[in-house]
Amino acid sequence: MARGMARRKMAAPVKKVPIHLQSSQNRLLIKNGKIVNATGMQDGDVFVEDGIIKQIGTNLIIPGGTRVIDARGRYLLPGGIDPHVHFSFEFMGQTSADDFYQGTKAAISGGTTMIIDFAIPKKKESLLEQYDKYRLMADDKVCCDYALHCGITWWSDKVKQEMEILCKERGVNSFKAFMAYKDDLMIRDDELYKMFETCRQLGAVAMVHAENGDIIVENSKKLLSKGVKGPEGHEQSRPEEVEAEATNRACVIAKQVNCPLYVVHVMSKEAGDVISKYREQGWPVYGEALAAGLGTDGRPCCSSNYGLAAAHIMSPPLRSDPATKERLMDLLASDGLQVTGSDNCTFSSKQKAVGQNDFSKIPNGVNGVEDRMSVVWEKGVQSGKITPPRFVEITSTNAAKIFNLYPSKGAIGLGSDADIVIWNPNKTRVISAKTHHQATDINIFEGMECHGVPEYVIVSGRVCVDDGELKVVQGHGRFNPTPLYPPTVYDSLATEAEKANYAPLPDLITETADQVSQLHVNGSNGDAAPISPSPITVFSDQTNTPTGKGARQEGQRNLQGSSFSISSEVGDTSKRSGIRVHNPPGGRSSGGFW
Numbered sequence: 001m002a003r004g005m006a007r008r009k010m011a012a013p014v015k016k017v018p019i020h021l022q023s024s025q026n027r028l029l030i031k032n033g034k035i036v037n038a039t040g041m042q043d044g045d046v047f048v049e050d051g052i053i054k055q056i057g058t059n060l061i062i063p064g065g066t067r068v069i070d071a072r073g074r075y076l077l078p079g080g081i082d083p084h085v086h087f088s089f090e091f092m093g094q095t096s097a098d099d100f101y102q103g104t105k106a107a108i109s110g111g112t113t114m115i116i117d118f119a120i121p122k123k124k125e126s127l128l129e130q131y132d133k134y135r136l137m138a139d140d141k142v143c144c145d146y147a148l149h150c151g152i153t154w155w156s157d158k159v160k161q162e163m164e165i166l167c168k169e170r171g172v173n174s175f176k177a178f179m180a181y182k183d184d185l186m187i188r189d190d191e192l193y194k195m196f197e198t199c200r201q202l203g204a205v206a207m208v209h210a211e212n213g214d215i216i217v218e219n220s221k222k223l224l225s226k227g228v229k230g231p232e233g234h235e236q237s238r239p240e241e242v243e244a245e246a247t248n249r250a251c252v253i254a255k256q257v258n259c260p261l262y263v264v265h266v267m268s269k270e271a272g273d274v275i276s277k278y279r280e281q282g283w284p285v286y287g288e289a290l291a292a293g294l295g296t297d298g299r300p301c302c303s304s305n306y307g308l309a310a311a312h313i314m315s316p317p318l319r320s321d322p323a324t325k326e327r328l329m330d331l332l333a334s335d336g337l338q339v340t341g342s343d344n345c346t347f348s349s350k351q352k353a354v355g356q357n358d359f360s361k362i363p364n365g366v367n368g369v370e371d372r373m374s375v376v377w378e379k380g381v382q383s384g385k386i387t388p389p390r391f392v393e394i395t396s397t398n399a400a401k402i403f404n405l406y407p408s409k410g411a412i413g414l415g416s417d418a419d420i421v422i423w424n425p426n427k428t429r430v431i432s433a434k435t436h437h438q439a440t441d442i443n444i445f446e447g448m449e450c451h452g453v454p455e456y457v458i459v460s461g462r463v464c465v466d467d468g469e470l471k472v473v474q475g476h477g478r479f480n481p482t483p484l485y486p487p488t489v490y491d492s493l494a495t496e497a498e499k500a501n502y503a504p505l506p507d508l509i510t511e512t513a514d515q516v517s518q519l520h521v522n523g524s525n526g527d528a529a530p531i532s533p534s535p536i537t538v539f540s541d542q543t544n545t546p547t548g549k550g551a552r553q554e555g556q557r558n559l560q561g562s563s564f565s566i567s568s569e570v571g572d573t574s575k576r577s578g579i580r581v582h583n584p585p586g587g588r589s590s591g592g593f594w
């Protein structure tokens with residue numbers, strides 16, 4: 001994770017490089033923008049160096065030669081985090097079309113600067129081998145940072161042991177179970193119980209695809225025998241209550257073992273209401289809406305154009321009730337749901353054609369990684385339902401908190417990774433397969449006009465969308481280990497003993513205060529060390545990882561050269577006062593402005 005936070009852990013002394021010897025290439029000053037965090041908005045400039053946000057404020061003193069971008073009239077948003085994508089996923093007899101290069105490239109073009117994919121073994125396969133396979137597929141291809149969840153598709157002592165290794169040695173803190181896809185990925189309730197119990201013991205995040213797989217199989221057989229073979233049969237085989245029942249069941253099982261729960265792709269009003277109900281009871285359940293569910297609906301699945309209909313097939317299904325998308329956005333606004341993802345799992349028309357005579361064989365999946373930010377802005381902010389801070393919260397901050405990446409990710413704060421989007425709310429763009437960057441020939445948002453355009457997208461300090469021009473670099477991204485016991489998720493459940501072992505959610509510092517202390521965060525003599533390593537996550541493999549919140553060891557870029565060397569040249573510390581913003585764990589900012 002997190003270049004910024006990694007530095008806080010490094011024990012090596014600060015190396016001073018004379019300013020005239022420093023390269024200006026790694027420096028960027030973004031001026032005059034409106035900085036948006038989940039906690040509120042402020043006018044100010046942001047200075048980035050070596051991939052890290054080093055100063056925030058006004059009248060910053062910066063080294064000569066720094067590139068300056070004028071962001072007047074624009075919002076500065078933390079780069080989007082898409083916590084649910086499937087690149088190069090072998091699924092339903094096909095491999096999803098976007099790979100880690102094309103998928104992350106598309107993500108960046110739309111303002112997303114980090115994705116989390118799923119290493120999903122088949123039954124009886126090793127979780128560790130699947131993890132290794134994903135690392136091999138992704139590491140050299142990703143244009144932005146990424147992390148991995150792991151799928152639990154069967155249960156045994158070996159699975160349990162491998163979960164522990166993944167958590168403690170491989171930087172995985174989240175596991176997803178499928179209650180659907182019977183005879184393939186689905187697990188039974190007793191297995192779900194054991195998986196949740198293991199997540200709770202480890203301090204990991206349990207995730208679930210909630211649909212009743214048994215009912216779906218029976219309904220599908222019945223529909224097919226009656227001659228309902230086209231894509232319209234998909235939703236008929238898995239109506240709302242089939243999703244809501246499984247959502248409730250997952251919550252009940254998680255409660256039995258005191259385990260927090262993250263429900264992926266909430267696609268119906270009823271399932272959304274189930275999650276809201278558990279949250280109202282104070283239970284740490286989190287719900288993820290998708291760009292697809294917010295931006296379109298299931299009506300095209302009844303189109304006589306098979307290609308168009310099949311392109312909209314995903315599970316749980318896009319609902320034919322067009323009011324569903326409004327309701328899902330209302331739930332995001334009221335904190336009934338907390339996160340937006342894309343579940344990007346693209347298949348070409350040719351791949352989708354395998355289900356021409358049997359809807360149950362259509363590879364499930366839609367696009368969304370590229371357009372999620374635009375769709376959520378349009379349906380949320382532009383429609384007046386949510387504020388820009390709430391937009392930030394549901395597109396990056398909450399995902400960063402839940403998967404323990406905050407505040408390296410999901411925030412524009414001192415020491416955060418320089419993943420920043422300069423967002424022009426006054427420009428519009430029309431989504432189209434003709435212009436998108438994804439590997440599909442159909443875009444489910446085709447023709448949708450969206451306000452808000454990411455004019456610049458800065459990925460770990462590198463300008464990857466430059467005044468609208470996409471300039472990604474393959475392999476620029478890094479694997480971000482996710483430490484156990486995310487405070488946001490575990491604070492309400494953890495025992496005192498567990499809490500003693502993990503770091504509380506750190507303050508977000510949104511204005512340069514005392515540069516000297518900021519510059520000493522890596523252990524020389526400063527007092528600003530807001531993030532301490534958690535002894536819970538112990539990584540044995542040097543190439544693989546960190547030891548706690550905010551740590552990044554793997555493949556670290558050399559941050560020694562100039563990162564800390566500007567203190568004597570730039571710090572007019574006397575004029576700045578620090579603002580520490582306390583984020584209530586899991587709490588909603590309510591989008592208040594300050």
Ligand SMILES: NC(=O)NCCC(=O)O
Nearest residue numbers: 209314315343345364365
């Ligand atoms: N959602 C979907 O239809 N495809 C991807 C696999 C999954 O997440 O269920």
Ligand SMILES: [Zn+2]
Nearest residue numbers: 084085086343
């Ligand atoms: Zn998925």
